[in-house]
Amino acid sequence: SAVISQKPSRDICQRGTSLTIQCQVDSQVTMMFWYRQQPGQSLTLIATANQGSEATYESGFVIDKFPISRPNLTFSTLTVSNMSPEDSSIYLCSMGGGSTQYFGPGTRLTVL
Amino acid sequence: DQQVKQNSPSLSVQEGRISILNCDYTNSMFDYFLWYKKYPAEGPTFLISISSIKDKNEDGRFTVFLNKSAKHLSLHIVPSQPGDSAVYFCAASAGFGNEKLTFGTGTRLTIIP
Numbered sequence: 001s002a003v004i005s006q007k008p009s010r011d012i013c014q015r016g017t018s019l020t021i022q023c024q025v026d027s028q029v030t031m032m033f034w035y036r037q038q039p040g041q042s043l044t045l046i047a048t049a050n051q052g053s054e055a056t057y058e059s060g061f062v063i064d065k066f067p068i069s070r071p072n073l074t075f076s077t078l079t080v081s082n083m084s085p086e087d088s089s090i091y092l093c094s095m096g097g098g099s100t101q102y103f104g105p106g107t108r109l110t111v112l
Numbered sequence: 113d114q115q116v117k118q119n120s121p122s123l124s125v126q127e128g129r130i131s132i133l134n135c136d137y138t139n140s141m142f143d144y145f146l147w148y149k150k151y152p153a154e155g156p157t158f159l160i161s162i163s164s165i166k167d168k169n170e171d172g173r174f175t176v177f178l179n180k181s182a183k184h185l186s187l188h189i190v191p192s193q194p195g196d197s198a199v200y201f202c203a204a205s206a207g208f209g210n211e212k213l214t215f216g217t218g219t220r221l222t223i224i225p
Contacts, residue, residue, distance in 0.1 A: 031211060033212060033213075035213075041217075042215045042216060042217045043156070043215040044215070045212050048212055058212075092155050092156075094213075096211065099163060100158060101211065101213055103148075103155035103156045103157075106153070106154065
């Protein structure tokens with residue numbers, strides 16, 4: 001299985017600020033994914049990040065709020081911009097194909 | 113529009129018995145179905161998957177069954193162990209070229225010693 005790391009593992013942020021979450025994988029992958037798990041909810045896909053192209057966002061998520069970078073085949077960042085308490089969630093990156101997808105440990109974000 | 117549903121939010125099973133977790137889906141374009149186990153404050157751990165061309169896949173104590181006509185899948189864990197206590201999510205993807213996962217709402221499994 002793949003090794004995926006995320007930084008930070010958790011953070012507490014003030015309303016109106018931004019946080020950038022880093023995701024590093026131990027092998028080169030074409031597609032990486034960013035998900036969110038709000039408290040008590042399931043996982044929801046935010047966007048798909050392909051190296052060398054703009055990220056593809058799911059309905060309800062926009063680039064201005066969740067800008068994503070994908071500078072190479074092993075790394076991606078997700079920024080949560082202008083945060084509000086509703087952004088308090090676990091943010092997860094993942095990689096993989098149709099039958100197998102692996103997740104990072106997650107970043108637990110609390111917005112006050 | 114909940115395309116993947118887990119209708120049982122919780123399940124309690126005696127240690128050593130079989131745990132059966134169920135999942136229903138509505139989108140006939142789904143090609144792969146995956147099961148994950150999740151502890152609080154951790155990322156989901158991949159357990160097992162099944163392709164839509166199969167009706168059963170086994171890996172150790174875990175077996176997944178797929179009934180395409182009923183759009184239903186189930187995960188069997190036997191024998192159940194205390195370490196299996198966690199939240200289990202089923203997820204589906206439309207296969208290669210469209211690997212994004214749609215998750216169910218999760219089932220909290222508690223194994224009673």
